[in-house]
Amino acid sequence: MIQFGPHHRTDWRSEFQRLEGAYAPSTMRSYRSDVEAFENWCQENGLAAPFPAAVETVCRFLEDQGRSKAPSTVRRRLYAIRKVHRLLDLPDPTYAEDINLAFRRVRRAKPVRPKQARGMTAVDxxxxxxxxxxxxxxxxxxxxxxxxxxxxxxRSELVALRDEDVEFREDGTLRVLIRRSKADQEGRGRIGYSSVASAHRLHAWQRWKGETTHWLFCPIYKEHPIDRPLSDTTVKVIIKQAAKMTGYGPEDVRSFSGHSMRIGAAQELLRCGFDMAAIMRAGGWKSINVLARYLEHAEHNVWA
Structure with a gap:
């Protein structure tokens, strides 16, 4: 049996440095929190060092987590455990049939429909x-x-934009290169276009911020632009603050998120008669199933 010394707790953390640059920061945060959840669970249950993990231990962990967590969270934690075993070059138990069955039991016991943010309409x-x-x-x-x-x-795509990604066109609109996305980790990018009104608003903002920073959207401190991008969390905060200032009640404000612009715009295109293929191209969707879930709340208005 493999034995670990007193520093086993830090082994996986140091190995995680190898992932930097290969995964989005949000993915890295999720991996860390999920592995820590497994590590803490093992300690609380008086189990030995978590890595390498026994099949029975992982099964118990998944089923225990399934009592309070959504199946998607349990699946993500399984993937994190798998990643650590690969990084540490340890025998990987996560493909065992017993673990597959344990996760299937979790999923069948608590079928959860993915919670969707409220779409921001053109009126909003x-x-x-x-x-x-x-x-x-x-x-x-x-x-x-x-x-x-x-x-x-x-929102991650929006805060990653730089001045050089935006081209002001002769017709007064914008041509924007969106370099990297969740569905485009290699950064091939996609092209988007704006209205004249959006181009005017962006020009006014860029004129104010000047060349202090080439991040398209940056923080402001004491009325001075700061040379770094906004956090993606700030996008969500700005949307919720706008909803509150508009007069929406607390429950409605909570229903908006950083994803509301993307969802709402896609729903608006469907109402205007655009087909799924056109919407997928415009928004950079790779999965028609994900887009279909976003659009289902708009469909009853299409035929009204």
Missing amino acids: LKRFLEVQPDTPWGLRNMAMLSLGYELMTR
């Missing part, structure tokens, strides 16, 4: 823009909301 966008203050923050937020909606970006 108009209202959210109208409540922005006449300040540098308002200039930035108007440009970001307007552009994010029209490009149907994920």
Whole structure:
């Protein structure tokens, strides 16, 4: 049996450095928190060092987690355990049939429909823009909301944009290169286009921020732009703040998220008569199943 010394707890953390640059920061955070959850569970249950893990231990962990966590979370934690075994070059138990059966039991015991953020409609966008203050923050937020909606970006894509990714065209619109996305980890990119109104809003924001930073959307401190990108969490906060300022109640405010621009714009295109293939191309979707789930709430309005 493999024995570990007193430093076994840090082995996987040091090995995780090898993943830097190969995975998105959000994925890295998830991996760390999931492995820590397994590690802590093993300690709380008086089990030996978690790696290499026994098949029975992983089965017990998955079934225990399934009592309080969504199946998607349990699956993600299984993947994290698998990743650690690979990084440490240990025998990987996660493909054992007993583990497969344990996860199937978790999934069947708690069928959970994925929770979807509320789509931001064109009317919502108009209202959210109208409540922005006449300040540098308002200039930035108007440009970001307007552009994010029209490009149907994920929030991580939106905050990753740089000035060099934007081209002002002769017709007054924008051509934008979205370099990397969740579905495009190699960074081949996709092209999006904006309205004249969004181009004007972005030009006003860029004129204010100047060349202090070439991140398209940056933080502001004491009315000065800061040379770093916004966090993707800030996008969600800005949307929720706009919904609150518009007059939505607490429950409605909670239903909006950083994904609301992408979902709402896709739903709006469906209502306007665009087919699934066109919407997939515009938003960079690879899976028709994911897009179909976003669009199902819009379909009852299409035929009204």
